[in-house]
Amino acid sequence: MSFSDLGLSKKIIDTIEEIGYTTPTPIQLAAIPEILKGRDVLGIAQTGTGKTASFTLPLLAKLETGRARARMPRSLILCPTRELAAQVFENFEKYGKRQKLSVALLIGGVAFKDQERILDRGADVLIATPGRLMDHFERGKLMLTRVEYFVIDEADRMLDMGFIPDIEKISKRIPFTRQTLLFSATMPKEIQRLADMFLQNPVRVEVAKASTTAQTIDQKLLYAPPEHKQKRLCLRDLLKSLKIQNAIIFANRKKDVEIIFKSLSVHKFSVGALHGDMAQSARMEVLEKFKGNKLQLLVASDVAARGLDIPNVSHVINYDLPIVAEDYVHRIGRTGRAGRSGNAISMVTFEDIKALKAVEKITENSIDWIDEKPSEDDFSASSNSRKRSHKNKTRGPKKYSNEVQKPKPAAKKVEPKTIDKNIIAFGTNDHIPDFLLRSSAIK
Ligand code: AMP
Numbered sequence: 001m002s003f004s005d006l007g008l009s010k011k012i013i014d015t016i017e018e019i020g021y022t023t024p025t026p027i028q029l030a031a032i033p034e035i036l037k038g039r040d041v042l043g044i045a046q047t048g049t050g051k052t053a054s055f056t057l058p059l060l061a062k063l064e065t066g067r068a069r070a071r072m073p074r075s076l077i078l079c080p081t082r083e084l085a086a087q088v089f090e091n092f093e094k095y096g097k098r099q100k101l102s103v104a105l106l107i108g109g110v111a112f113k114d115q116e117r118i119l120d121r122g123a124d125v126l127i128a129t130p131g132r133l134m135d136h137f138e139r140g141k142l143m144l145t146r147v148e149y150f151v152i153d154e155a156d157r158m159l160d161m162g163f164i165p166d167i168e169k170i171s172k173r174i175p176f177t178r179q180t181l182l183f184s185a186t187m188p189k190e191i192q193r194l195a196d197m198f199l200q201n202p203v204r205v206e207v208a209k210a211s212t213t214a215q216t217i218d219q220k221l222l223y224a225p226p227e228h229k230q231k232r233l234c235l236r237d238l239l240k241s242l243k244i245q246n247a248i249i250f251a252n253r254k255k256d257v258e259i260i261f262k263s264l265s266v267h268k269f270s271v272g273a274l275h276g277d278m279a280q281s282a283r284m285e286v287l288e289k290f291k292g293n294k295l296q297l298l299v300a301s302d303v304a305a306r307g308l309d310i311p312n313v314s315h316v317i318n319y320d321l322p323i324v325a326e327d328y329v330h331r332i333g334r335t336g337r338a339g340r341s342g343n344a345i346s347m348v349t350f351e352d353i354k355a356l357k358a359v360e361k362i363t364e365n366s367i368d369w370i371d372e373k374p375s376e377d378d379f380s381a382s383s384n385s386r387k388r389s390h391k392n393k394t395r396g397p398k399k400y401s402n403e404v405q406k407p408k409p410a411a412k413k414v415e416p417k418t419i420d421k422n423i424i425a426f427g428t429n430d431h432i433p434d435f436l437l438r439s440s441a442i443k
Contacts, residue, residue: 006032009061011098016057019094025050030205032058035181040202042195043183047333049207052091055151055181059125060096062149068102068122071142075149076174077127078167080157081303082107082280083287088153089127101125106132109280116141130158130166137173144173152198155184155191160324164194171198185333186326217336217344221356221369224347232263234347235319239269239297242343246290247315249299250331252323260319261299270294275301302327318346325358345370 003016003024024032027045034041035058045051059075068074079085089105096103104123106115108131119126119141126133136142150171152158158167180199184191195202224234235249251257254275261273272286272295290298302322313335322328328346335342346367348356360366 001029007036007061008032008057009064011064012057012061012095015095015098021053025054025207027051027205027207028054028057030207031055031181034203034205035059035179036061038179040179040199041181042199042202042204043181044185044187044204044206045183046185046207046329048336051183052088052153053095055153055183056088056091056095059149059151060092060099060101063101063124064099066124068124069146070122071119072146073104073119073123073126073142073144074146075125075151076133076144076147076170077125077151077153078130078133078158078163078170079127079153080129080161080163082109082129083283083303084154085127085129086284092125092127096125103127106136107280108132109283112136112139130163130170133170134166137170144170145175147174148178149181150174150178150198151181151183152194153183155182155194156186156188156326157330159188159190159194164190167194168197185330217332217342219332219344219346219365219367221346221348221367223369223371224349226349226351228259231319231347231349232260235260235317236264236267236269238317238345238347239264242315242345244296245314246293246296247298247317248313248331248334249297249317249319250322251299251301251319254301256319257299257301264297264299270296271299272297273299274303276303302331314343316342316344318344321346321348321352321355321359323355325355325362328359329363 001024003021004013006024006029008016027043027049031041031043031054035055041055043051043054045054055077063074066074077085077088079088085105085107089103092101092103101124102118102122103125104115104118104127106119106126106128108129112135115132115136119136133142137144152167158164180202182191182195182199182202222234222238224231239247249260251260254277257273257275261271264271272290274283274286278286286295286298289295299319316332316335318328318331322331332342332344335344346356346359356367
């Protein structure tokens, strides 16, 4: 089936042809005709499936007739993060270029006055993060009484970020007669409760089982040292050993994002950083550079994990496994998008074993190790010697050097003598996985 069979307008079909899409993705095939019919839709789809176009295209078609009034938007799309909101905005601009509709973006970090001016002109499409929308609403600059189409995107992320009470408040201000579309990558109980509350007789459209990862992503694990400097060295070796077109490196803590970013910059990698404490303008700038291939690597916290549409990311690297297992699905969803192939490599220390089990449980998948799987003993030995190393630190001089040494060629066998000096976190030589002996990760 092609786009012209879905009931979209000629203007939209022409634009899609120009962009170069030939076939609708499964979520588009399922959702577009239902949205055009006026049905509420509960869409369960992970990022990378073409989900944004599945609601953007039919909404553009529906909004072709009619006119916006000042401060009274005709449609409202709520997104959990500024980046995702900005991306949905770009999608409306891209797909709606023949429509001349007014599309407004309300996100934090941008002056209220500028946003008020845009609202005053009237918006056919208003894309917003919940917090900023509530601010405008409470300042009396916005009315939601003429909203005909209400979209909640990435609902499970909204839940994680504590936005549900805001969304409930917002939804009460939108007329009951509206059409509502709710999209979520996963379907925890709380989201089902929301769906029951917000949607009327919805069509359920599901393209991948909740919490599954795309089949096109080659997932691997890399046994890594827990000590920070050595782990960063391990990361650099990994980066050098891969054929990376561009990669996102995820770390759990903003502080670590900064440290990894600085370390990679010092080692002359082409790299940017993205985390929630950065100013909005700096976040946008780094994202643009990464999208425009001016940066090869992006070190990011989970703020970037969801929804960002960066085509052709060849690799996702988890510097550490996420604290919430579901974030793994979203992180690696940055690669292998829309049927392309991708690679996801997670660095795993003995401290991550619980997190790894949680990830494997949620994805119902046992992930392969880059080299042979470390044994339980490897992990317990590492754990014990780590404990010993902490004790030793308080008692006397350090048993190993923190100096980062120049990496050796990966294939060269390292002499046990060299290893003895620094291997404290891995127990005896017998417990060192093969690939570490061969790599320059520990010297
Ligand atoms: P999304 O899941 O909305 O983040 O979309 C993922 C990527 O797929 C985006 O880069 C879209 O431009 C692209 N895309 C969406 N629909 C199609 C399609 N029918 N054919 C090819 N690419 C698509």
